[in-house]
Amino acid sequence: MKAKILIIDDEENIRFTFESFLSDEGYDVKTASNYHEAINSIGTSDFDLIFADIILEGKTGIDILKKVKEKKLACPVVMITGAPNIETSLDALRLGAFDYILKPVRQETLLHVTEKALQHKVLVDEKERYRSNLEAIFSSVKDAIVTVDKELIVLEVNEATKGMCNLSRNAIGKPFASFPKYCNEECLHALEKTIQTKQPVEIYRLECKHELRPHQVVNVTTYPLLYNKSIFAGAVLVIRDETHLVDLERDMKERQQLHNIVGKSDKMQTIYSLIENLSDVQTTVLITGESGTGKELVAEALHYKGGRDKKPFVRVNCSALSENLLESELFGHVKGAFTGAVSNRVGRFEKANGGTIFLDEIGDITPRTQLQLLRVLQEREFEKVGDSTPIKVDVRVIAATNQNLKEKIERGEFRKDLYYRLKVVEITLPPLRDRREDIPLLVNFFLNKFNKKLNKEITGISSDVQKIFMEYQWPGNVRELEHIIEHAFVLCHQDTITVNHLPPDLKEFLGQKISFLGDMKVDEPKAILQALKKTSWNKVMAAHLLGMSRRTIYRKIHNYKIKMRDS
Numbered sequence: 001m002k003a004k005i006l007i008i009d010d011e012e013n014i015r016f017t018f019e020s021f022l023s024d025e026g027y028d029v030k031t032a033s034n035y036h037e038a039i040n041s042i043g044t045s046d047f048d049l050i051f052a053d054i055i056l057e058g059k060t061g062i063d064i065l066k067k068v069k070e071k072k073l074a075c076p077v078v079m080i081t082g083a084p085n086i087e088t089s090l091d092a093l094r095l096g097a098f099d100y101i102l103k104p105v106r107q108e109t110l111l112h113v114t115e116k117a118l119q120h121k122v123l124v125d126e127k128e129r130y131r132s133n134l135e136a137i138f139s140s141v142k143d144a145i146v147t148v149d150k151e152l153i154v155l156e157v158n159e160a161t162k163g164m165c166n167l168s169r170n171a172i173g174k175p176f177a178s179f180p181k182y183c184n185e186e187c188l189h190a191l192e193k194t195i196q197t198k199q200p201v202e203i204y205r206l207e208c209k210h211e212l213r214p215h216q217v218v219n220v221t222t223y224p225l226l227y228n229k230s231i232f233a234g235a236v237l238v239i240r241d242e243t244h245l246v247d248l249e250r251d252m253k254e255r256q257q258l259h260n261i262v263g264k265s266d267k268m269q270t271i272y273s274l275i276e277n278l279s280d281v282q283t284t285v286l287i288t289g290e291s292g293t294g295k296e297l298v299a300e301a302l303h304y305k306g307g308r309d310k311k312p313f314v315r316v317n318c319s320a321l322s323e324n325l326l327e328s329e330l331f332g333h334v335k336g337a338f339t340g341a342v343s344n345r346v347g348r349f350e351k352a353n354g355g356t357i358f359l360d361e362i363g364d365i366t367p368r369t370q371l372q373l374l375r376v377l378q379e380r381e382f383e384k385v386g387d388s389t390p391i392k393v394d395v396r397v398i399a400a401t402n403q404n405l406k407e408k409i410e411r412g413e414f415r416k417d418l419y420y421r422l423k424v425v426e427i428t429l430p431p432l433r434d435r436r437e438d439i440p441l442l443v444n445f446f447l448n449k450f451n452k453k454l455n456k457e458i459t460g461i462s463s464d465v466q467k468i469f470m471e472y473q474w475p476g477n478v479r480e481l482e483h484i485i486e487h488a489f490v491l492c493h494q495d496t497i498t499v500n501h502l503p504p505d506l507k508e509f510l511g512q513k514i515s516f517l518g519d520m521k522v523d524e525p526k527a528i529l530q531a532l533k534k535t536s537w538n539k540v541m542a543a544h545l546l547g548m549s550r551r552t553i554y555r556k557i558h559n560y561k562i563k564m565r566d567s
C-alpha cells in the first residue's frame, strides 16, 4: 500500500514542489494550506508522515505537532523551516518532532528524510503491535502477574491479581511488601529469594491462607526479570489458582460412581481417571479383566462421557458367531454374496459410523477376522462381503477380553500387530476380591436396583451375609454378586437378606469355614489338607477358608510336609 503523506505549508510553491517530488516517488500525497485545513485532514485520514511548516498564519507547526501527540497518532512529523527559525525547530525536536528540513528544500534531502521517517514509522508500528499483543496477553491471562524491580517496587500488576490477591494497579510504583496481603506472604518470600539469587523459585500447591479466600490453593512461580536478555532488573511473580483443580481431585477421590460403574476403592478411582482422560480422545482402547468385572460398563462410559455420545454405541460379541457370520455381522454383505444372503445387509462398523464399536471377547476371533480387523484399524476402511468397493468409516474401536492375549500371541493364536493396534491404551479392571472395600457399596447399589425392579423394600443384608460377602473369592466378580443378590430377592420376604436366601455354594462356604476352624484346633495339618482339597488345591483360597494369610499357609504346608496333589 502507498504511504500517505500530508504537506502543511501556506506557501503554494512549497506545497506544489513537495507534492510533485513525492507523488513522482509513488507516495499518496495530500496538502493543507493552513492549520485548520490540516487539523481537518488529520481528523479524517490516517497519515504515515506529516511535513509541517513552522510558520502557519497565526499558528505554528508546533501546534500541529502537539495535536498529533494529543491524539496519540504514531505518524512522524517533520518540520519545514527557514534559517531564522532553526531555534524553533530544535524546540520541535524536543517536543517529539522526527526531524526538520531547511528551505529551500532539495529533492534528495526531501526523499531521504521521507524514507527515514517512513522506516521509523514501520518500526514504531511493529513495536506498538508487539506491545499491545503483550498487553492483551498480560490482562487476559487468568494467572495473577506482578513485576517488581530490584527494590521490590511494583512495576506492573494485571487484572487477575485483584481477584486472587486483592492487589490492584494502585500498587504500581509502591513497595510490594507495603500492602496488606491477607495471606501468609509466601509469594513475597519467593520474590525476595529471586531478587537475592537471580534464580526462579517454584512453590507447588501452596495454601495461601488468604483471609478473603480461605480455601485458595495456588502454584507460585517467580522468575528473574531481564532487560535485553541479560541485565537483571527485578522479578516476575506468577500465581496460578489451583483451587478448582484441588477440589476436583478431592471429589474424584471420594467418587463412588462413574456413569453406571460403582466403586470407591483407589483401584476404581484410577479407572475413573483413565476413563475421563480417554473419553474425549479417539484412541483405540483395550479393556481387560476377569469375566464380570464391568468391562462393558467401562466401554459404555468411554462412549457416553465423550463427544460421540449422540452417535451409536454398537456392541458385538465376537465369540458368539462363527467366522463367516461374524464377518458379515461386522462388515455387512451384499445380496447373493453367499447362500442365504437374500438381501443387502449393513454391517456393525457402518452402523457405528461417527460413534463407537465395542468388540467384546476379541480374544476369540479367528486369524482371518484378525487380519480384516487390522486393516480397518490401519486404514479406517473395509469392504462388504461379496463386494470390492471400499467403505470409509469414522468409528472409535474399543475391544475387551478376559483372556491373556500375550499368551495367545505366544501360542500363535493372536496377531501381535493387531494386539498392539488394539492396545494403544489398556484399562485393566481389578477382580472384585482385590477391591473388597467396594462390596458394601455394590450391595447397596444392587439392593436399590432390585427393589425398584421387583417392587420390594429390602433394606439390607444380615451380618453373616456381610461376612460371607467380604470373605468369598468372587470368581464371577460383580456379575456373580449381582446374581446372588437377585437370587436372594426372589427368596426373601422380609426386610433383610439372610444366609438362608443365599445359593447353596455360598452357604457351604460359610459351613466349611466354620468346620475347618473347628478342626484346626484339633488337627491343623488335617484341616489344611481338607481346605486344600475343597478349593481344588488353591492355596490362596484355602488360606482364606482357614482365616490365615497366604504366607502362613505356605509355611505350614512346608512344615507339615503336606503333599500337594501334583508335587
Ligand SMILES: Nc1ncnc2c1ncn2[C@@H]1O[C@H](COP(=O)(O)OP(=O)(O)OP(=O)(O)O)[C@@H](O)[C@H]1O
Binding pocket: 260, 261, 262, 263, 289, 290, 291, 292, 293, 294, 295, 296, 297, 298, 360, 400, 401, 402, 478, 479, 482
Ligand atoms: N463396577 C460395577 N458397578 C456396577 N455394576 C457392575 C460393575 N461391574 C460389573 N457390573 C455389573 O456386572 C455385570 C457384568 O458386567 P459386564 O458385562 O460389564 O462385565 P464384563 O467384564 O464385560 O464381563 P464378560 O467378560 O463376562 O463379558 C453387569 O450386569 C454389570 O452391570
